[in-house]
Amino acid sequence: MEIKGMVYCMFEQSGVFKNEFKKLGINAIDMDIQNDFDETDHIIDLFAEIEKGYNEKPSIFDNISKDDLIIAFYPCIYFCEKSQYAFYLANHNYRCLTETEKIDKILERENNRHHFYSILLKFIKICFAKNIRMIFENPYTQPHYLTNNFVKNADVIDKDRSLRGDIRKKPTQYWFFNCERTYGSSIQPTPNDKILTHNDFSHTKDISITERSMISPDYARNFICDFILGKTQQLAQQKLF
Numbered sequence: 268m269e270i271k272g273m274v275y276c277m278f279e280q281s282g283v284f285k286n287e288f289k290k291l292g293i294n295a296i297d298m299d300i301q302n303d304f305d306e307t308d309h310i311i312d313l314f315a316e317i318e319k320g321y322n323e324k325p326s327i328f329d330n331i332s333k334d335d336l337i338i339a340f341y342p343c344i345y346f347c348e349k350s351q352y353a354f355y356l357a358n359h360n361y362r363c364l365t366e367t368e369k370i371d372k373i374l375e376r377e378n379n380r381h382h383f384y385s386i387l388l389k390f391i392k393i394c395f396a397k398n399i400r401m402i403f404e405n406p407y408t409q410p411h412y413l414t415n416n417f418v419k420n421a422d423v424i425d426k427d428r429s430l431r432g433d434i435r436k437k438p439t440q441y442w443f444f445n446c447e448r449t450y451g452s453s454i455q456p457t458p459n460d461k462i463l464t465h466n467d468f469s470h471t472k473d474i475s476i477t478e479r480s481m482i483s484p485d486y487a488r489n490f491i492c493d494f495i496l497g498k499t500q501q502l503a504q505q506k507l508f
Contacts, residue, residue, distance in 0.1 A: 268400075268446055268495050272334035277313055279340050282306030287487040291496070298327075314386055321389035328393050336446070336495075337394070337401040341387060345380035348408040380412065391418065391444060400446040402495070407438035422448050423494055429457040431493070432485030441494070449497030453489040 274295035276285045281297075281304050288295035296308040311327065320326035331337065344350060352358055353376050361369045387403075394401040405413060407424055421440035429436045432455035441448075492498040 268336070268449065268497070270334070270336050270496075272332055272336075275331060275335060275337045277337055277339040278342065279338075280304050280307045281481060283482055283484055284338060284487045284491070287484055287491055290488070291491065291498070317386050317390045317393065320393040328397055328399065331397070331399050333398045333400065333445075335399065337399060338495075339390070339401060339403050341390075341403055341405060342383065343405045345376070345383045346412040347406050348410060350376070350380070351410045351412060384412075384416075388418070394444050398445060401444045402446070403442045403444070405440055407440040411440075413440075417442075425490075428482070428486050431455055431489040432457055433483045448494045451493040451497055451499065453493050453500055455485060455489055 270293050272294075274285070274288045274293055275298055276288075276295055277298045279285065279297045280299040280301050285295040285297045285306065285308075297306050298309045298311055298313060299307050300310065300312050301307065302310055309327075316326045316328070320328040353360070354373055356366065356369050356373075358369075361372060364372065391401070391403075393399070405411070407421070407426065419442065422443045423441040424438065425431070425440070426438045427436045428439060431453060434457060489500075492500050
């Protein structure tokens, strides 16, 4: 994929992907409603912008062209594995509730999931309508709502991110809209003593949800080169599919 314009890293405030794009000579910015890492270039309510774009009102999408690329780290709070378990009456968090109260909690969560899912579909419709290239990311932990309830199957499923230099194995999936993935494979195994597991976070209350989902710069670079640019790297062991 050739990127002649800008990369918009939406729902990213860490600067990880943004900075790796810049190192590769591609201009990029972070866009999010928060700025906890002091890396967000454009602090903005992206959900509100999606609603405006969907309703054909002026929005940030009016300034994004077919030469640009959006990579969106869309919130997974209502799609991921932990969320799916919140729809069971036997969920541990509901242990002190009556059965009717549990149903109310499940209904509330279903309404919230519907809201997030609807905005995601509107986001995709905007990209189709404006011919904007977009890559959408979410976890691949199972069960995952989007596995059986989405517009298409994931184009890339990376089942072990530590093989591309990440500090976590956490499986991740990616969907490509208005663009095609490339097929490089930069092998950069992370030493076992550097890999973080779920247990490393489970007893630490000071770790935020954002920090739990962080991706390392090495992984970001390898992902960009393998699946977006199709770029062979000199410092990583290469293996083509």
